[in-house]
Amino acid sequence: MSSLAMPAPEAATLARRAEIVAALRAIVPGEGTVDHETGMRPYETDGLTAYRQMPFVVVLPETVEQVAAVLRYCHENNIRVVPRGAGTSLSGGALPLADAVLLSMMRFNRILDIDFDNRTATVQPGVTNLAVTQAVAHAGFYYAPDPSSQIACSIGGNVAENSGGVHCLKYGLTTNNVLGLEVVTIEGEVLRFGGKHLDQEGYDWLAFMVGSEGLLGVVTEVTVRILRSPETARAVLIGFPDAEDAGRCVAAIIAAGIIPGGMEMMDRPAIHAAEDFVHAGYPRDVDALLIVELDGPQVEVDHLLGEVERIGRAHGATHCRVSESEEERATFWAGRKAAFPAVGRISPDYMCMDGTIPRRELPTVLKRMAELSQKHGLRVANVFHAGDGNLHPLILFDANEPGELDRAEAFGADILRLCVEVGGCLTGEHGVGVEKRDLMDAMFSEDDLKQQQRVKCAFDAGHLLNPGKVFPTLHRCAELGRMHVHHGQLPFPDIPRF
Amino acid sequence: MESTLTPRTAGEVRDAVAWAVSAREPLRVIGGGTKASVAPPIQTGHTLTLAGLSGIVAYEPEELVLTLKPGTPMAEVTAALDEANQMLAFEPPSFAPLLGSSGTATFGGTFGTNFAGPRRLTAGAVRDHMLGVEAVSGRGETFKAGGRVVKNVTGYDLARALAGSWGTLAVATLLTVKVLPRPETEATVVLDGLAAEAAVGAMAQAMGSSADVSGAAHLPADVAAIVPDAKGAATLLRLEGFGPSVASRRAMLEGLLKSHGPRLLEREASAALWPKVRDATPFVGTDGAVWRCSVAPTMGPRVAAALPTGSRVMFDWAGGLLLVETPAVGDAGAAALREAIRRAGGGHATLLRAPPAVRAAVPTFQPTATGIAALAGRLRQAFDPEGILNPGQLGR
Numbered sequence: 001m002s003s004l005a006m007p008a009p010e011a012a013t014l015a016r017r018a019e020i021v022a023a024l025r026a027i028v029p030g031e032g033t034v035d036h037e038t039g040m041r042p043y044e045t046d047g048l049t050a051y052r053q054m055p056f057v058v059v060l061p062e063t064v065e066q067v068a069a070v071l072r073y074c075h076e077n078n079i080r081v082v083p084r085g086a087g088t089s090l091s092g093g094a095l096p097l098a099d100a101v102l103l104s105m106m107r108f109n110r111i112l113d114i115d116f117d118n119r120t121a122t123v124q125p126g127v128t129n130l131a132v133t134q135a136v137a138h139a140g141f142y143y144a145p146d147p148s149s150q151i152a153c154s155i156g157g158n159v160a161e162n163s164g165g166v167h168c169l170k171y172g173l174t175t176n177n178v179l180g181l182e183v184v185t186i187e188g189e190v191l192r193f194g195g196k197h198l199d200q201e202g203y204d205w206l207a208f209m210v211g212s213e214g215l216l217g218v219v220t221e222v223t224v225r226i227l228r229s230p231e232t233a234r235a236v237l238i239g240f241p242d243a244e245d246a247g248r249c250v251a252a253i254i255a256a257g258i259i260p261g262g263m264e265m266m267d268r269p270a271i272h273a274a275e276d277f278v279h280a281g282y283p284r285d286v287d288a289l290l291i292v293e294l295d296g297p298q299v300e301v302d303h304l305l306g307e308v309e310r311i312g313r314a315h316g317a318t319h320c321r322v323s324e325s326e327e328e329r330a331t332f333w334a335g336r337k338a339a340f341p342a343v344g345r346i347s348p349d350y351m352c353m354d355g356t357i358p359r360r361e362l363p364t365v366l367k368r369m370a371e372l373s374q375k376h377g378l379r380v381a382n383v384f385h386a387g388d389g390n391l392h393p394l395i396l397f398d399a400n401e402p403g404e405l406d407r408a409e410a411f412g413a414d415i416l417r418l419c420v421e422v423g424g425c426l427t428g429e430h431g432v433g434v435e436k437r438d439l440m441d442a443m444f445s446e447d448d449l450k451q452q453q454r455v456k457c458a459f460d461a462g463h464l465l466n467p468g469k470v471f472p473t474l475h476r477c478a479e480l481g482r483m484h485v486h487h488g489q490l491p492f493p494d495i496p497r498f
Numbered sequence: 499m500e501s502t503l504t505p506r507t508a509g510e511v512r513d514a515v516a517w518a519v520s521a522r523e524p525l526r527v528i529g530g531g532t533k534a535s536v537a538p539p540i541q542t543g544h545t546l547t548l549a550g551l552s553g554i555v556a557y558e559p560e561e562l563v564l565t566l567k568p569g570t571p572m573a574e575v576t577a578a579l580d581e582a583n584q585m586l587a588f589e590p591p592s593f594a595p596l597l598g599s600s601g602t603a604t605f606g607g608t609f610g611t612n613f614a615g616p617r618r619l620t621a622g623a624v625r626d627h628m629l630g631v632e633a634v635s636g637r638g639e640t641f642k643a644g645g646r647v648v649k650n651v652t653g654y655d656l657a658r659a660l661a662g663s664w665g666t667l668a669v670a671t672l673l674t675v676k677v678l679p680r681p682e683t684e685a686t687v688v689l690d691g692l693a694a695e696a697a698v699g700a701m702a703q704a705m706g707s708s709a710d711v712s713g714a715a716h717l718p719a720d721v722a723a724i725v726p727d728a729k730g731a732a733t734l735l736r737l738e739g740f741g742p743s744v745a746s747r748r749a750m751l752e753g754l755l756k757s758h759g760p761r762l763l764e765r766e767a768s769a770a771l772w773p774k775v776r777d778a779t780p781f782v783g784t785d786g787a788v789w790r791c792s793v794a795p796t797m798g799p800r801v802a803a804a805l806p807t808g809s810r811v812m813f814d815w816a817g818g819l820l821l822v823e824t825p826a827v828g829d830a831g832a833a834a835l836r837e838a839i840r841r842a843g844g845g846h847a848t849l850l851r852a853p854p855a856v857r858a859a860v861p862t863f864q865p866t867a868t869g870i871a872a873l874a875g876r877l878r879q880a881f882d883p884e885g886i887l888n889p890g891q892l893g894r
């Protein structure tokens with residue numbers, strides 16, 4: 001990751017460190033401003049641990065006023081800011097910069113309002129994803145998007161990354177479940193978008209903010225929709241000797257009008273790693289395993305399980321097992337949920353990729369991935385949100401072997417280019433961050449990226465918020481705003497008549 | 499010079515906008531023009547219609563993805579989806595009869611307005627189903643965002659963000675939208691004679707149950723004639739899905755709401771009723787002004803109480819969507835309505851239909867807070883610095 005170029009630190013900022021720390025400490029006193037090495041060490045990386053950088057200074061505000069004052073100060077003094085939640089980003093979204101204030105939002109940890117009649121919860125951004133569900137579970141409600149990192153990751157981070165989870169196939173991503181936000185702009189202005197009502201009039205600020213990876217504003221409050229938990233849920237394991245058949249089975253389930261609560265796939269290496277680790281009862285003699293979960297009223301679940309089993313058999317399934325108890329259902333999932341650590345056990349290091357493909361391309365992609373694995377001389381295991389085409393290839397390598405990290409990165413980049421080539425995208429849920437930044441031109445033209453950056457300019461014309469993330473090249477806003485007009489020239493004279 | 503530009507390709511759209519930029523001539527951008535009466539009129543002689551940029555480009559039912567050009571008539575979209583037993587889950591309304599407009603509703607117009615119907619409550623609005631867009635900005639440049647897969651966080655989510663922007667940021671030339679299987683069957687549980695407050699309570703109870711209600715509306719007595727055998731007000735709870743599931747959830751709901759004396763509309767009656775709720779049929783052909791308001795569901799009755807006498811209101815989205823008819827005099831209740839919404843914790847009121855005198859006096863859209871208005875101005879700069887695309891359409 002030697003190759004990763006980050007924006008050059010501002011010498012003027014570096015030179016004024018003592019003064020800047022003092023000014024920040026005046027805004028966020030005591031332990032809220034951290035400038036010594038041991039205190040800052042935990043912030044030097046996020047879930048993408050291959051990249052590390054000590055922050056310039058860490059600030060942990062507790063109130064919106066403090067956030068606004070910090071941002072206003074940074075704006076006035078041309079100081080960069082990297083917002084951070086729980087630091088579980090897998091794309092390096094929260095990677096510090098040598099000259100940037102690291103703004104941790106983890107002291108914003110209060111649940112502000114739960115409104116069962118309107119089915120909303122309003123929370124501060126540092127509340128963990130799981131804590132939202134825990135706060136409403138007593139009344140039979142839950143918050144649907146459930147990233148595997150849900151015990152740790154923050155709602156603010158979920159908003160910034162538009163995070164997904166197993167249940168997103170049926171219940172939507174973060175963006176489909178956020179109703180309102182309070183956001184502080186880099187100028188220190190506090191804005192409120194949306195609320196407890198559905199849809200905004202005028203521009204859809206929630207759509208701009210969700211998935212903006214900390215580049216547009218700092219989220220200080222989030223209103224999400226909560227749902228009544230389904231009456232029951234059951235899962236079925238379906239094993240196939242041939243991964244292509246598994247892919248066709250997924251398509252057939254959807255073609256039958258069934259949208260399962262979750263539909264996950266694992267390939268042979270992932271099945272074996274998971275089975276060895278948690279003994280979930282997965283069959284070892286299959287090339288692909290589907291976990292399909294149906295949720296809803298008992299009769300619906302029973303009815304659909306029958307349908308899914310029938311479709312599975314018709315597509316050559318050799319193994320079919322329906323969960324007969326809550327415990328058994330949990331066991332089925334335990335293997336899938338532990339897939340990452342399970343792979344971590346069989347390899348000194350692994351790298352988790354995150355591309356999406358049209359589902360029909362799965363057989364082709366698996367085949368070409370096997371070829372790439374040969375070419376790069378590294379093993380790969382696949383877990384897959386099969387229902388929505390989101391692929392998580394886990395590349396196995398050993399960072400202590402010279403050159404393996406570089407090879408793993410090259411392999412990863414090849415996989416993501418392959419995803420784009422077959423009509424998919426670079427990232428389904430983990431975000432671009434620094435990890436996929438330099439691959440953006442595989443998917444977008446220069447003009448596409450410039451238009452995206454003009455949006456950035458509307459929010460943060462000085463590129464102070466999280467610079468170096470998402471965009472491979474930073475263009476100055478003045479340059480982006482320039483228009484090239486053919487003065488008075490009609491490009492072709494008959495235009496009004498087409 | 500007056501003209502109507504009817505480009506047939508994305509390249510021609512780009513040329514048209516580039517010409518408008520160079521000539522500093524604003525463009526009125528329309529799909530089929532059925533909702534043209536909603537937004538304020540634009541002072542320009544040049545109309546860019548997308549009617550010539552029409553057709554489904556790719557539809558793969560098994561991928562749940564549909565790619566189409568903006569001028570595609572909604573009827574064509576529905577027909578194609580019907581054939582594969584699928585649907586646009588956001589249940590787009592057909593407001594043409596309400597607005598008294600002729601013309602053909604297009605997908606582009608649905609995208610540009612982000613108007614969704616009853617199922618929005620659980621399935622999301624147009625924006626929630628948008629996956630990708632190719633467009634021409636007001637700079638006369640082509641760009642794309644998103645893609646053709648359902649899960650994609652690569653770059654800002656502009657396909658979603660451009661929905662509901664009323665053509666003021668960019669002209670979409672190709673759109674990809676997520677589609678869903680159509681439910682096998684449906685039924686509606688009806689509660690008769692409830693007052694608005696009680697109805698909203700019952701709807702909250704139903705939405706908070708595991709009955710998985712896909713439509714929750716309350717029609718006070720003066721708009722309830724569309725409901726078969728209405729006895730005064732009617733509160734409607736729709737269940738959709740597989741046959742056995744609907745039957746079981748219906749029993750659950752009837753048990754839960756037993757004290758209100760629930761009765762049932764079977765499949766055909768239910769399917770015939772909801773489009774009338776969706777399209778505000780009770781207000782078709784009347785003289786009143788018509789509003790579309792969104793507030794927190796429990797606040798619906800409170801906002802309705804602030805309406806001028808002689809108003810009628812339909813509550814959808816469990817009480818959160820108010821389709822309102824007010825007498826078309828003075829400001830048609832604008833000030834009272836918008837103040838009530840502000841006091842109710844926020845939301846908005848859009849003036850859908852009004853005679854010219856009211857239109858002249860009342861902004862179509864709820865005025866925005868100052869900070870947001872400034873940001874909106876900068877966003878406009880980012881896409882359309884010369885103010886070429888539908889200037890003034892969103893009230894700025």
Ligand SMILES: Cc1cc2nc3c(=O)[nH]c(=O)nc-3n(C[C@H](O)[C@H](O)[C@H](O)COP(=O)(O)OP(=O)(O)OC[C@H]3O[C@@H](n4cnc5c(N)ncnc54)[C@H](O)[C@@H]3O)c2cc1C
Pocket residue numbers: 046047082083084085086087088089090092093094105125146147148149152153154155156157158159160161162163164165166213214215217218219220340429430466
């Ligand atoms: C084991 C593991 C499993 C995972 N599984 C999934 C999964 O199933 N699905 C999935 O989608 N992701 C998954 N992730 C990725 C990660 O958990 C998510 O991206 C998560 O949303 C990040 O949240 P965070 O609080 O850790 O954010 P951070 O990592 O701290 O930050 C992420 C980004 O958000 C920005 N940010 C954080 N807070 C704010 C704020 N308040 N305002 C503005 N910007 C902010 C940061 O600048 C950064 O760009 C997984 C990660 C791990 C380690």
